[in-house]
Amino acid sequence: MKIGRTHYAQDINETLIGQEVQVAGWVHRRRDHGGLIFVDLRDRTGLVQIVCQPDDSGFATLDRVRAEYVIQVAGRVRARPEGMANPELASGAVEIVPHEVLLLSSAKTPPFSVAEAEEVDELLRLKYRYLDLRRPSLMRNLWLRDKSLMVVREFFHEHGFLDIETPALARSTPEGARDFLVPSRLQPGHFYALPQSPQIFKQLLMVAGVDRYYQVAKAFRDEDLRADRQPEFTQIDVEMSFMDQDAILSLMEAMLHRLFAEVMDISLDPFPRMTWHQAMKAYGSDKPDLRAGPPLVNLTDVARTVDWPVLRDAEHVVGVVLPQYQPTRKELDGWAEAARQGGASGLVWIVREAGGMRSSASKWLGDQALATLANAAHVEPGDALLVVAGNGWLPYEVAGQLRLLFARHAGRVQTGWRFLWVTEFPLFEWSEEEGRLVSAHHPFTMPHPDDIEKIESDPASVRSQAYDVVLNGTELASGSLRIYQPDLQARIFQVLGLSAEEIQNKFGFLLDAFQYGAPPHGGIAFGLDRLLMLMAGADSIRDVIAFPKTARGTDPLMNAPSPVDESQLQAVHLTVKW
Numbered sequence: 001m002k003i004g005r006t007h008y009a010q011d012i013n014e015t016l017i018g019q020e021v022q023v024a025g026w027v028h029r030r031r032d033h034g035g036l037i038f039v040d041l042r043d044r045t046g047l048v049q050i051v052c053q054p055d056d057s058g059f060a061t062l063d064r065v066r067a068e069y070v071i072q073v074a075g076r077v078r079a080r081p082e083g084m085a086n087p088e089l090a091s092g093a094v095e096i097v098p099h100e101v102l103l104l105s106s107a108k109t110p111p112f113s114v115a116e117a118e119e120v121d122e123l124l125r126l127k128y129r130y131l132d133l134r135r136p137s138l139m140r141n142l143w144l145r146d147k148s149l150m151v152v153r154e155f156f157h158e159h160g161f162l163d164i165e166t167p168a169l170a171r172s173t174p175e176g177a178r179d180f181l182v183p184s185r186l187q188p189g190h191f192y193a194l195p196q197s198p199q200i201f202k203q204l205l206m207v208a209g210v211d212r213y214y215q216v217a218k219a220f221r222d223e224d225l226r227a228d229r230q231p232e233f234t235q236i237d238v239e240m241s242f243m244d245q246d247a248i249l250s251l252m253e254a255m256l257h258r259l260f261a262e263v264m265d266i267s268l269d270p271f272p273r274m275t276w277h278q279a280m281k282a283y284g285s286d287k288p289d290l291r292a293g294p295p296l297v298n299l300t301d302v303a304r305t306v307d308w309p310v311l312r313d314a315e316h317v318v319g320v321v322l323p324q325y326q327p328t329r330k331e332l333d334g335w336a337e338a339a340r341q342g343g344a345s346g347l348v349w350i351v352r353e354a355g356g357m358r359s360s361a362s363k364w365l366g367d368q369a370l371a372t373l374a375n376a377a378h379v380e381p382g383d384a385l386l387v388v389a390g391n392g393w394l395p396y397e398v399a400g401q402l403r404l405l406f407a408r409h410a411g412r413v414q415t416g417w418r419f420l421w422v423t424e425f426p427l428f429e430w431s432e433e434e435g436r437l438v439s440a441h442h443p444f445t446m447p448h449p450d451d452i453e454k455i456e457s458d459p460a461s462v463r464s465q466a467y468d469v470v471l472n473g474t475e476l477a478s479g480s481l482r483i484y485q486p487d488l489q490a491r492i493f494q495v496l497g498l499s500a501e502e503i504q505n506k507f508g509f510l511l512d513a514f515q516y517g518a519p520p521h522g523g524i525a526f527g528l529d530r531l532l533m534l535m536a537g538a539d540s541i542r543d544v545i546a547f548p549k550t551a552r553g554t555d556p557l558m559n560a561p562s563p564v565d566e567s568q569l570q571a572v573h574l575t576v577k578w
Helices: 059-064 122-127 136-158 199-207 245-264 276-283 329-341 362-376 394-409 449-454 486-495 500-514 528-536 566-571
Strands: 020-033 036-043 046-052 070-079 094-105 181-183 191-193 212-220 232-241 273-275 316-322 348-353 356-359 384-390 419-423 428-431 436-439 466-471 474-481 521-527
Touching: 020 094, 036 059, 036 070, 046 059, 059 094, 136 212, 136 245, 136 528, 199 212, 199 232, 199 500, 199 521, 232 245, 232 528, 245 419, 245 466, 245 474, 245 521, 245 528, 273 276, 276 394, 276 419, 316 394, 329 348, 329 384, 329 394, 348 362, 356 362, 362 384, 384 394, 466 521, 474 528, 486 500, 521 528
Parallel strands: 046 094, 273 419
Antiparallel strands: 020 036, 020 070, 036 046, 070 094, 181 191, 212 232, 232 521, 316 384, 348 356, 348 384, 419 466, 428 436, 466 474, 474 521
16 A cells, blocks of 8 residues: 555545545544444544444554554445444545555553543643644644634735745844844854744835735734733734725734634624723723723712712722622622732722622711612612722723622623724823833834824823724734824834934834835734634643743744753853853
Protein backbone atom coordinates (compact mmCIF):
# COMPACT_ATOMS: atom_id res chain seq x y z
CA MET A 1 0.00 0.00 0.00
CA LYS A 2 1.36 3.41 -1.00
CA ILE A 3 1.36 6.12 1.65
CA GLY A 4 -1.64 8.39 1.20
CA ARG A 5 -5.36 8.63 1.79
CA THR A 6 -8.46 8.78 -0.36
CA HIS A 7 -10.76 10.22 2.31
CA TYR A 8 -10.73 12.03 5.63
CA ALA A 9 -12.74 10.63 8.54
CA GLN A 10 -15.53 13.18 8.11
CA ASP A 11 -16.01 12.02 4.49
CA ILE A 12 -16.73 8.40 5.40
CA ASN A 13 -20.52 8.05 5.37
CA GLU A 14 -23.40 5.96 4.02
CA THR A 15 -22.83 7.12 0.44
CA LEU A 16 -19.58 5.08 0.44
CA ILE A 17 -21.06 1.76 1.62
CA GLY A 18 -19.49 -1.07 -0.38
CA GLN A 19 -16.63 1.11 -1.67
CA GLU A 20 -12.90 0.77 -1.01
CA VAL A 21 -11.30 3.64 0.88
CA GLN A 22 -7.93 4.49 2.37
CA VAL A 23 -7.70 6.49 5.60
CA ALA A 24 -4.81 7.53 7.82
CA GLY A 25 -4.32 9.03 11.24
CA TRP A 26 -3.81 8.30 14.93
CA VAL A 27 -5.27 5.55 17.11
CA HIS A 28 -7.76 7.43 19.26
CA ARG A 29 -9.03 4.36 21.12
CA ARG A 30 -8.53 0.61 20.78
CA ARG A 31 -10.96 -1.93 22.22
CA ASP A 32 -10.61 -5.74 22.17
CA HIS A 33 -13.97 -7.53 22.50
CA GLY A 34 -13.15 -11.21 22.69
CA GLY A 35 -10.91 -11.19 19.63
CA LEU A 36 -12.94 -8.59 17.75
CA ILE A 37 -10.85 -5.41 17.62
CA PHE A 38 -12.38 -1.95 17.35
CA VAL A 39 -10.09 0.99 16.57
CA ASP A 40 -11.25 4.59 16.45
CA LEU A 41 -8.95 6.24 13.94
CA ARG A 42 -8.60 10.02 14.34
CA ASP A 43 -7.50 12.62 11.85
CA ARG A 44 -7.97 16.38 11.95
CA THR A 45 -11.57 16.11 10.75
CA GLY A 46 -12.87 13.56 13.27
CA LEU A 47 -13.12 9.84 13.95
CA VAL A 48 -13.92 6.72 11.92
CA GLN A 49 -14.31 3.21 13.32
CA ILE A 50 -12.20 0.28 12.07
CA VAL A 51 -13.51 -3.23 12.86
CA CYS A 52 -11.28 -6.27 12.47
CA GLN A 53 -11.80 -10.00 13.13
CA PRO A 54 -8.98 -12.52 13.63
CA ASP A 55 -9.39 -13.81 10.08
CA ASP A 56 -9.23 -10.31 8.54
CA SER A 57 -6.06 -9.06 6.93
CA GLY A 58 -4.41 -6.49 9.17
CA PHE A 59 -5.60 -8.13 12.43
CA ALA A 60 -2.04 -8.82 13.61
CA THR A 61 -1.09 -5.17 13.13
CA LEU A 62 -4.18 -3.79 14.87
CA ASP A 63 -3.67 -6.29 17.70
CA ARG A 64 -0.42 -4.53 18.69
CA VAL A 65 -1.26 -0.88 18.13
CA ARG A 66 -1.91 1.37 21.10
CA ALA A 67 -3.11 4.91 21.71
CA GLU A 68 -1.52 7.53 19.43
CA TYR A 69 0.14 5.04 17.08
CA VAL A 70 0.03 6.30 13.50
CA ILE A 71 -1.61 3.91 11.05
CA GLN A 72 -2.96 3.77 7.54
CA VAL A 73 -5.89 1.56 6.68
CA ALA A 74 -7.25 0.37 3.36
CA GLY A 75 -10.62 -1.33 3.51
CA ARG A 76 -14.28 -1.53 2.58
CA VAL A 77 -17.01 0.67 4.04
CA ARG A 78 -20.04 -1.10 5.47
CA ALA A 79 -23.07 -0.08 7.54
CA ARG A 80 -22.80 -0.55 11.27
CA PRO A 81 -25.05 -3.26 12.78
CA GLU A 82 -28.54 -2.17 13.77
CA GLY A 83 -28.54 -0.21 17.02
CA MET A 84 -24.77 0.41 16.91
CA ALA A 85 -24.73 3.73 15.04
CA ASN A 86 -23.15 6.76 16.72
CA PRO A 87 -25.13 9.89 15.76
CA GLU A 88 -22.47 12.18 17.28
CA LEU A 89 -19.97 11.28 14.54
CA ALA A 90 -20.14 12.23 10.88
CA SER A 91 -19.03 8.65 10.15
CA GLY A 92 -21.22 7.20 12.91
CA ALA A 93 -23.50 5.15 10.63
CA VAL A 94 -20.66 3.18 9.02
CA GLU A 95 -17.38 1.43 9.75
CA ILE A 96 -14.38 0.18 7.77
CA VAL A 97 -13.40 -3.48 7.46
CA PRO A 98 -9.68 -3.45 6.63
CA HIS A 99 -7.89 -5.60 4.12
CA GLU A 100 -4.54 -3.92 4.75
CA VAL A 101 -3.14 -2.00 7.72
CA LEU A 102 0.15 -0.16 7.67
CA LEU A 103 1.83 0.79 10.95
CA LEU A 104 3.58 4.07 10.17
CA SER A 105 4.76 5.10 13.62
CA SER A 106 4.59 3.82 17.18
CA ALA A 107 4.14 6.13 20.18
CA LYS A 108 5.17 6.35 23.81
CA THR A 109 2.38 6.46 26.37
CA PRO A 110 1.31 10.13 26.33
CA PRO A 111 1.64 12.17 29.55
CA PHE A 112 -2.13 12.72 29.38
CA SER A 113 -4.97 11.14 27.46
CA VAL A 114 -5.76 12.70 24.11
CA ALA A 115 -8.97 10.69 23.86
CA GLU A 116 -10.49 11.54 27.25
CA ALA A 117 -11.91 14.96 28.12
CA GLU A 118 -10.06 15.03 31.44
CA GLU A 119 -8.74 18.05 33.30
CA VAL A 120 -5.01 18.42 32.63
CA ASP A 121 -2.61 20.89 34.22
CA GLU A 122 -2.17 23.73 31.74
CA LEU A 123 1.63 23.82 32.02
CA LEU A 124 1.70 20.13 31.08
CA ARG A 125 -0.67 20.80 28.17
CA LEU A 126 1.51 23.62 26.88
CA LYS A 127 4.74 21.64 27.30
CA TYR A 128 3.24 18.92 25.09
CA ARG A 129 1.17 21.27 22.95
CA TYR A 130 1.52 19.06 19.88
CA LEU A 131 -0.37 16.37 21.82
CA ASP A 132 -2.84 18.85 23.29
CA LEU A 133 -3.74 20.04 19.79
CA ARG A 134 -4.71 16.50 18.84
CA ARG A 135 -7.62 16.70 21.27
CA PRO A 136 -10.84 17.14 19.25
CA SER A 137 -11.92 20.24 21.21
CA LEU A 138 -8.74 22.16 20.35
CA MET A 139 -8.68 20.88 16.79
CA ARG A 140 -12.21 22.27 16.37
CA ASN A 141 -10.91 25.64 17.54
CA LEU A 142 -8.23 25.61 14.83
CA TRP A 143 -10.94 24.85 12.27
CA LEU A 144 -13.02 27.70 13.67
CA ARG A 145 -10.09 30.09 13.34
CA ASP A 146 -9.42 29.06 9.75
CA LYS A 147 -13.07 29.30 8.67
CA SER A 148 -13.55 32.65 10.39
CA LEU A 149 -10.53 34.18 8.69
CA MET A 150 -11.71 32.91 5.31
CA VAL A 151 -15.07 34.66 5.80
CA VAL A 152 -13.37 37.88 6.96
CA ARG A 153 -10.97 37.92 4.02
CA GLU A 154 -13.78 37.31 1.53
CA PHE A 155 -15.81 40.15 3.07
CA PHE A 156 -12.99 42.66 2.82
CA HIS A 157 -12.09 41.53 -0.69
CA GLU A 158 -15.69 42.04 -1.82
CA HIS A 159 -15.69 45.56 -0.33
CA GLY A 160 -12.56 46.70 -2.10
CA PHE A 161 -9.98 46.41 0.68
CA LEU A 162 -6.33 45.63 -0.03
CA ASP A 163 -4.47 43.13 2.17
CA ILE A 164 -1.14 44.85 2.88
CA GLU A 165 1.63 43.71 5.24
CA THR A 166 3.29 46.32 7.43
CA PRO A 167 6.74 46.03 9.07
CA ALA A 168 7.37 43.94 12.17
CA LEU A 169 10.46 46.01 12.98
CA ALA A 170 9.79 49.71 13.57
CA ARG A 171 10.80 52.51 15.91
CA SER A 172 9.59 52.67 19.49
CA THR A 173 6.76 55.16 20.07
CA PRO A 174 6.12 54.72 23.82
CA GLU A 175 2.59 56.12 24.07
CA GLY A 176 0.83 52.92 25.12
CA ALA A 177 1.89 49.58 26.59
CA ARG A 178 5.56 48.67 26.93
CA ASP A 179 7.34 47.78 23.71
CA PHE A 180 9.28 44.62 23.00
CA LEU A 181 12.69 45.95 21.92
CA VAL A 182 15.03 44.41 19.35
CA PRO A 183 18.68 45.59 19.45
CA SER A 184 20.35 46.55 16.18
CA ARG A 185 23.62 44.82 15.30
CA LEU A 186 24.55 47.32 12.60
CA GLN A 187 23.73 50.46 14.61
CA PRO A 188 25.08 50.04 18.15
CA GLY A 189 22.86 51.44 20.90
CA HIS A 190 19.83 51.63 18.62
CA PHE A 191 16.73 49.47 18.86
CA TYR A 192 13.76 48.42 16.83
CA ALA A 193 10.40 47.82 18.51
CA LEU A 194 7.95 45.09 17.64
CA PRO A 195 4.65 46.78 16.72
CA GLN A 196 1.94 47.18 19.35
CA SER A 197 -0.29 47.72 16.31
CA PRO A 198 0.23 48.80 12.69
CA GLN A 199 -1.39 52.15 13.59
CA ILE A 200 1.05 54.63 12.08
CA PHE A 201 1.74 52.52 9.01
CA LYS A 202 -1.92 52.15 8.16
CA GLN A 203 -2.41 55.90 8.50
CA LEU A 204 0.52 56.44 6.15
CA LEU A 205 -1.15 54.01 3.72
CA MET A 206 -4.20 56.29 3.74
CA VAL A 207 -1.94 59.26 2.93
CA ALA A 208 -0.50 57.12 0.15
CA GLY A 209 -3.96 56.77 -1.39
CA VAL A 210 -4.58 53.09 -0.61
CA ASP A 211 -8.07 54.14 0.55
CA ARG A 212 -9.13 50.77 2.04
CA TYR A 213 -6.64 48.54 3.88
CA TYR A 214 -6.86 45.47 6.08
CA GLN A 215 -4.39 43.03 7.52
CA VAL A 216 -4.49 39.99 9.77
CA ALA A 217 -1.59 41.34 11.78
CA LYS A 218 0.58 40.14 14.63
CA ALA A 219 0.91 42.67 17.46
CA PHE A 220 3.18 42.64 20.51
CA ARG A 221 2.73 44.25 23.93
CA ASP A 222 4.96 43.71 26.93
CA GLU A 223 2.22 43.98 29.54
CA ASP A 224 0.84 41.97 32.44
CA LEU A 225 -1.16 39.04 31.19
CA ARG A 226 -4.56 37.53 32.00
CA ALA A 227 -7.01 35.07 30.47
CA ASP A 228 -7.79 37.31 27.47
CA ARG A 229 -4.26 38.70 26.88
CA GLN A 230 -1.06 37.37 25.34
CA PRO A 231 2.30 39.08 24.73
CA GLU A 232 1.80 38.39 21.02
CA PHE A 233 -1.68 38.33 19.56
CA THR A 234 -3.52 38.70 16.27
CA GLN A 235 -5.55 41.68 15.11
CA ILE A 236 -7.90 42.13 12.20
CA ASP A 237 -6.58 45.59 11.43
CA VAL A 238 -8.66 47.92 9.23
CA GLU A 239 -8.40 51.49 7.92
CA MET A 240 -10.60 53.48 5.51
CA SER A 241 -10.54 56.91 3.89
CA PHE A 242 -13.43 59.25 3.03
CA MET A 243 -15.88 57.61 5.45
CA ASP A 244 -17.56 59.08 8.51
CA GLN A 245 -18.08 57.26 11.79
CA ASP A 246 -21.57 55.97 10.95
CA ALA A 247 -20.34 54.47 7.69
CA ILE A 248 -17.40 52.75 9.38
CA LEU A 249 -19.54 51.30 12.16
CA SER A 250 -22.18 50.08 9.72
CA LEU A 251 -19.61 48.34 7.52
CA MET A 252 -17.84 46.65 10.43
CA GLU A 253 -21.16 45.57 11.88
CA ALA A 254 -22.05 44.00 8.53
CA MET A 255 -18.78 42.06 8.66
CA LEU A 256 -19.65 40.64 12.09
CA HIS A 257 -23.18 39.77 10.95
CA ARG A 258 -21.75 37.82 8.04
CA LEU A 259 -19.10 36.11 10.18
CA PHE A 260 -21.66 34.80 12.67
CA ALA A 261 -24.11 33.82 9.95
CA GLU A 262 -21.60 31.80 7.91
CA VAL A 263 -19.48 30.33 10.71
CA MET A 264 -21.98 29.95 13.57
CA ASP A 265 -25.28 29.86 11.63
CA ILE A 266 -26.48 32.68 13.91
CA SER A 267 -28.48 35.69 12.78
CA LEU A 268 -27.49 38.71 14.89
CA ASP A 269 -29.76 41.59 15.84
CA PRO A 270 -28.73 45.15 14.95
CA PHE A 271 -26.14 46.48 17.41
CA PRO A 272 -27.40 49.21 19.75
CA ARG A 273 -25.18 52.26 20.20
CA MET A 274 -24.55 54.34 23.31
CA THR A 275 -21.99 56.90 24.32
CA TRP A 276 -19.31 56.20 26.90
CA HIS A 277 -21.10 58.52 29.32
CA GLN A 278 -24.39 56.67 28.84
CA ALA A 279 -22.70 53.28 29.32
CA MET A 280 -21.00 54.38 32.54
CA LYS A 281 -24.25 55.83 33.92
CA ALA A 282 -26.34 52.78 32.99
CA TYR A 283 -23.90 49.94 33.63
CA GLY A 284 -20.83 51.33 35.42
CA SER A 285 -18.61 50.00 32.64
CA ASP A 286 -17.42 51.01 29.18
CA LYS A 287 -17.82 47.37 28.12
CA PRO A 288 -21.18 46.45 29.63
CA ASP A 289 -22.66 42.97 29.53
CA LEU A 290 -26.23 43.59 28.37
CA ARG A 291 -27.22 40.05 29.39
CA ALA A 292 -26.72 40.65 33.13
CA GLY A 293 -30.09 42.08 34.07
CA PRO A 294 -31.53 45.61 34.27
CA PRO A 295 -29.32 48.71 34.17
CA LEU A 296 -28.27 50.67 37.25
CA VAL A 297 -30.63 53.14 38.94
CA ASN A 298 -29.49 56.72 39.61
CA LEU A 299 -30.70 57.60 43.12
CA THR A 300 -28.67 60.79 43.58
CA ASP A 301 -31.61 63.21 43.47
CA VAL A 302 -33.86 61.23 45.79
CA ALA A 303 -30.94 60.67 48.20
CA ARG A 304 -30.78 64.46 48.68
CA THR A 305 -34.14 64.22 50.48
CA VAL A 306 -33.08 61.72 53.16
CA ASP A 307 -31.68 62.78 56.52
CA TRP A 308 -28.49 60.71 56.47
CA PRO A 309 -25.25 62.43 55.39
CA VAL A 310 -23.71 59.25 53.96
CA LEU A 311 -26.30 59.32 51.15
CA ARG A 312 -27.48 62.92 51.22
CA ASP A 313 -24.03 64.48 50.83
CA ALA A 314 -22.55 62.00 48.36
CA GLU A 315 -21.85 63.26 44.84
CA HIS A 316 -23.49 60.18 43.32
CA VAL A 317 -25.78 57.48 44.71
CA VAL A 318 -26.35 54.43 42.52
CA GLY A 319 -28.59 51.41 42.96
CA VAL A 320 -28.56 47.80 41.73
CA VAL A 321 -32.00 46.16 41.67
CA LEU A 322 -32.14 42.40 42.33
CA PRO A 323 -35.50 41.45 40.79
CA GLN A 324 -37.46 38.80 42.71
CA TYR A 325 -34.50 37.74 44.79
CA GLN A 326 -34.34 37.57 48.58
CA PRO A 327 -30.63 37.36 49.44
CA THR A 328 -29.30 35.72 52.57
CA ARG A 329 -27.27 37.66 55.10
CA LYS A 330 -24.17 35.74 53.96
CA GLU A 331 -24.75 36.85 50.37
CA LEU A 332 -25.28 40.47 51.42
CA ASP A 333 -22.11 40.45 53.52
CA GLY A 334 -20.20 39.05 50.56
CA TRP A 335 -21.42 41.80 48.26
CA ALA A 336 -20.61 44.44 50.89
CA GLU A 337 -17.05 43.12 51.06
CA ALA A 338 -16.83 43.18 47.24
CA ALA A 339 -17.97 46.82 47.29
CA ARG A 340 -15.24 47.70 49.79
CA GLN A 341 -12.62 45.88 47.73
CA GLY A 342 -13.80 47.89 44.73
CA GLY A 343 -13.04 51.12 46.58
CA ALA A 344 -16.42 52.04 48.07
CA SER A 345 -16.66 52.95 51.76
CA GLY A 346 -19.50 50.47 52.20
CA LEU A 347 -22.77 49.14 50.87
CA VAL A 348 -26.38 49.84 51.83
CA TRP A 349 -28.85 47.05 51.15
CA ILE A 350 -32.63 47.10 51.25
CA VAL A 351 -34.79 43.96 51.02
CA ARG A 352 -38.50 44.53 50.36
CA GLU A 353 -40.70 41.80 51.79
CA ALA A 354 -44.47 41.37 51.78
CA GLY A 355 -44.76 42.83 55.29
CA GLY A 356 -42.22 45.64 55.00
CA MET A 357 -38.53 46.23 54.55
CA ARG A 358 -35.27 45.30 56.23
CA SER A 359 -32.03 47.14 55.61
CA SER A 360 -28.45 47.52 56.75
CA ALA A 361 -29.24 51.23 57.29
CA SER A 362 -32.63 51.00 59.04
CA LYS A 363 -31.53 52.83 62.19
CA TRP A 364 -30.16 55.78 60.17
CA LEU A 365 -32.81 56.05 57.48
CA GLY A 366 -36.09 54.94 59.05
CA ASP A 367 -39.05 53.33 57.30
CA GLN A 368 -40.10 56.41 55.33
CA ALA A 369 -36.66 57.07 53.79
CA LEU A 370 -36.24 53.36 52.99
CA ALA A 371 -39.59 53.40 51.21
CA THR A 372 -38.60 56.55 49.33
CA LEU A 373 -35.40 54.94 48.02
CA ALA A 374 -37.10 51.64 47.20
CA ASN A 375 -39.96 53.36 45.36
CA ALA A 376 -37.53 55.52 43.36
CA ALA A 377 -35.77 52.32 42.23
CA HIS A 378 -39.13 50.64 41.48
CA VAL A 379 -38.35 47.89 43.97
CA GLU A 380 -41.37 45.57 44.34
CA PRO A 381 -42.12 43.07 47.14
CA GLY A 382 -39.71 40.18 46.67
CA ASP A 383 -36.98 42.44 45.23
CA ALA A 384 -33.78 43.69 46.84
CA LEU A 385 -31.72 46.83 46.28
CA LEU A 386 -27.96 47.42 46.69
CA VAL A 387 -26.95 51.08 47.07
CA VAL A 388 -23.46 52.55 46.59
CA ALA A 389 -22.57 56.18 47.35
CA GLY A 390 -19.40 58.13 46.58
CA ASN A 391 -17.67 60.63 44.35
CA GLY A 392 -16.72 60.61 40.69
CA TRP A 393 -17.31 57.46 38.68
CA LEU A 394 -16.44 55.14 41.58
CA PRO A 395 -20.03 54.42 42.76
CA TYR A 396 -21.09 53.64 39.18
CA GLU A 397 -18.11 51.31 38.67
CA VAL A 398 -18.68 49.49 41.98
CA ALA A 399 -22.42 49.19 41.32
CA GLY A 400 -21.63 47.84 37.84
CA GLN A 401 -19.38 45.18 39.37
CA LEU A 402 -22.12 44.23 41.86
CA ARG A 403 -24.62 43.95 39.02
CA LEU A 404 -22.38 41.38 37.31
CA LEU A 405 -21.58 39.53 40.55
CA PHE A 406 -25.26 39.11 41.34
CA ALA A 407 -26.21 38.01 37.82
CA ARG A 408 -23.48 35.35 37.77
CA HIS A 409 -24.15 34.21 41.34
CA ALA A 410 -27.90 33.91 40.80
CA GLY A 411 -27.63 32.35 37.34
CA ARG A 412 -29.35 35.39 35.83
CA VAL A 413 -26.92 36.00 32.93
CA GLN A 414 -28.97 35.46 29.79
CA THR A 415 -27.76 33.33 26.92
CA GLY A 416 -27.15 34.72 23.46
CA TRP A 417 -24.95 37.22 21.69
CA ARG A 418 -25.42 40.84 22.83
CA PHE A 419 -23.30 43.24 20.79
CA LEU A 420 -23.01 46.94 21.52
CA TRP A 421 -21.20 49.97 20.06
CA VAL A 422 -19.79 52.37 22.67
CA THR A 423 -18.84 55.80 21.28
CA GLU A 424 -17.53 59.20 22.39
CA PHE A 425 -14.88 58.01 24.83
CA PRO A 426 -12.92 60.71 26.69
CA LEU A 427 -10.00 61.90 24.59
CA PHE A 428 -7.66 62.11 27.60
CA GLU A 429 -7.38 60.43 30.98
CA TRP A 430 -5.21 61.11 34.00
CA SER A 431 -2.36 58.66 34.68
CA GLU A 432 -1.52 58.42 38.37
CA GLU A 433 1.61 56.44 37.49
CA GLU A 434 2.95 59.12 35.13
CA GLY A 435 1.37 62.12 36.84
CA ARG A 436 0.04 63.59 33.61
CA LEU A 437 -2.70 63.41 31.02
CA VAL A 438 -2.38 60.53 28.58
CA SER A 439 -4.43 59.51 25.56
CA ALA A 440 -7.41 57.37 26.51
CA HIS A 441 -7.22 55.66 23.11
CA HIS A 442 -4.07 56.81 21.29
CA PRO A 443 -2.74 60.26 20.39
CA PHE A 444 -3.95 60.06 16.78
CA THR A 445 -7.65 60.00 17.76
CA MET A 446 -9.83 62.78 16.36
CA PRO A 447 -11.52 64.95 19.02
CA HIS A 448 -15.29 65.40 18.91
CA PRO A 449 -15.95 68.42 16.66
CA ASP A 450 -17.96 70.16 19.39
CA ASP A 451 -15.06 69.94 21.86
CA ILE A 452 -12.04 71.00 19.77
CA GLU A 453 -11.99 74.49 21.28
CA LYS A 454 -11.62 72.98 24.78
CA ILE A 455 -8.47 70.97 24.04
CA GLU A 456 -6.16 73.35 25.89
CA SER A 457 -8.61 74.99 28.33
CA ASP A 458 -10.48 71.89 29.59
CA PRO A 459 -8.85 68.75 28.16
CA ALA A 460 -10.47 66.42 30.69
CA SER A 461 -13.92 67.17 29.27
CA VAL A 462 -13.00 66.65 25.61
CA ARG A 463 -14.78 63.74 23.95
CA SER A 464 -13.20 61.71 21.17
CA GLN A 465 -14.51 60.20 17.97
CA ALA A 466 -13.45 56.79 19.24
CA TYR A 467 -15.61 53.68 19.37
CA ASP A 468 -15.50 50.14 20.70
CA VAL A 469 -17.56 47.12 19.82
CA VAL A 470 -18.45 45.03 22.88
CA LEU A 471 -19.79 41.47 23.00
CA ASN A 472 -21.24 40.03 26.21
CA GLY A 473 -19.12 42.32 28.37
CA THR A 474 -15.88 41.82 26.44
CA GLU A 475 -14.25 44.49 24.29
CA LEU A 476 -13.75 42.97 20.84
CA ALA A 477 -12.48 45.92 18.86
CA SER A 478 -11.42 49.50 19.29
CA GLY A 479 -11.16 52.22 16.69
CA SER A 480 -11.56 55.88 15.91
CA LEU A 481 -11.55 58.57 13.32
CA ARG A 482 -7.98 59.85 12.96
CA ILE A 483 -6.48 63.29 13.07
CA TYR A 484 -5.28 64.21 9.60
CA GLN A 485 -4.47 67.91 9.99
CA PRO A 486 -0.88 68.48 11.19
CA ASP A 487 -1.76 71.55 13.27
CA LEU A 488 -4.43 69.69 15.24
CA GLN A 489 -2.14 66.70 15.74
CA ALA A 490 0.57 68.99 17.09
CA ARG A 491 -1.92 70.52 19.58
CA ILE A 492 -2.77 67.06 20.92
CA PHE A 493 0.91 66.23 21.36
CA GLN A 494 1.44 69.47 23.27
CA VAL A 495 -1.45 68.74 25.68
CA LEU A 496 0.18 65.35 26.30
CA GLY A 497 3.27 67.21 27.46
CA LEU A 498 5.53 66.48 24.51
CA SER A 499 8.05 69.18 23.65
CA ALA A 500 8.52 70.39 20.10
CA GLU A 501 11.76 68.41 19.97
CA GLU A 502 10.05 65.22 21.22
CA ILE A 503 7.22 65.66 18.73
CA GLN A 504 9.65 66.01 15.86
CA ASN A 505 11.84 63.14 17.06
CA LYS A 506 9.02 60.65 17.65
CA PHE A 507 6.36 61.64 15.15
CA GLY A 508 7.97 64.09 12.72
CA PHE A 509 7.66 61.65 9.84
CA LEU A 510 3.88 61.41 10.38
CA LEU A 511 3.38 65.17 10.58
CA ASP A 512 5.56 65.57 7.49
CA ALA A 513 3.34 63.09 5.63
CA PHE A 514 0.25 65.08 6.56
CA GLN A 515 1.79 68.12 4.83
CA TYR A 516 1.38 66.39 1.48
CA GLY A 517 -2.40 66.04 1.44
CA ALA A 518 -3.91 63.60 3.95
CA PRO A 519 -7.51 62.40 3.49
CA PRO A 520 -9.99 62.11 6.36
CA HIS A 521 -9.73 58.54 7.56
CA GLY A 522 -10.55 56.16 10.39
CA GLY A 523 -10.31 52.54 11.28
CA ILE A 524 -10.60 49.80 13.84
CA ALA A 525 -8.71 46.75 15.10
CA PHE A 526 -10.48 43.56 16.19
CA GLY A 527 -8.84 41.25 18.71
CA LEU A 528 -9.13 38.04 16.69
CA ASP A 529 -8.11 35.72 19.53
CA ARG A 530 -10.61 37.30 21.93
CA LEU A 531 -13.40 37.07 19.34
CA LEU A 532 -12.66 33.41 18.64
CA MET A 533 -12.52 32.65 22.37
CA LEU A 534 -16.12 33.82 22.71
CA MET A 535 -17.26 32.06 19.53
CA ALA A 536 -15.68 28.80 20.72
CA GLY A 537 -17.09 29.13 24.25
CA ALA A 538 -13.54 28.83 25.61
CA ASP A 539 -12.37 30.19 28.97
CA SER A 540 -9.05 31.54 27.70
CA ILE A 541 -7.63 32.85 24.45
CA ARG A 542 -4.89 30.25 24.88
CA ASP A 543 -7.43 27.66 23.73
CA VAL A 544 -7.81 29.31 20.31
CA ILE A 545 -4.09 29.95 19.66
CA ALA A 546 -1.99 27.10 18.34
CA PHE A 547 1.12 27.84 20.41
CA PRO A 548 0.30 30.33 23.19
CA LYS A 549 2.34 31.61 26.12
CA THR A 550 1.47 31.02 29.77
CA ALA A 551 0.06 33.71 32.06
CA ARG A 552 3.69 34.56 32.91
CA GLY A 553 4.61 34.98 29.24
CA THR A 554 6.63 31.78 28.98
CA ASP A 555 6.58 28.98 26.42
CA PRO A 556 6.98 25.60 28.20
CA LEU A 557 7.28 23.79 24.86
CA MET A 558 10.45 25.60 23.71
CA ASN A 559 11.44 26.83 27.17
CA ALA A 560 11.33 30.46 26.07
CA PRO A 561 12.42 33.07 26.93
CA SER A 562 15.90 31.71 27.52
CA PRO A 563 19.46 32.96 27.96
CA VAL A 564 21.57 33.46 24.83
CA ASP A 565 25.25 32.95 24.16
CA GLU A 566 27.67 35.70 25.13
CA SER A 567 28.73 35.93 21.48
CA GLN A 568 25.15 36.77 20.50
CA LEU A 569 25.05 39.55 23.07
CA GLN A 570 28.34 40.94 21.87
CA ALA A 571 27.07 41.00 18.29
CA VAL A 572 24.31 43.41 19.28
CA HIS A 573 26.55 45.36 21.68
CA LEU A 574 24.74 44.32 24.88
CA THR A 575 25.75 43.11 28.32
CA VAL A 576 23.37 41.57 30.84
CA LYS A 577 23.20 43.06 34.35
CA TRP A 578 21.59 40.62 36.81
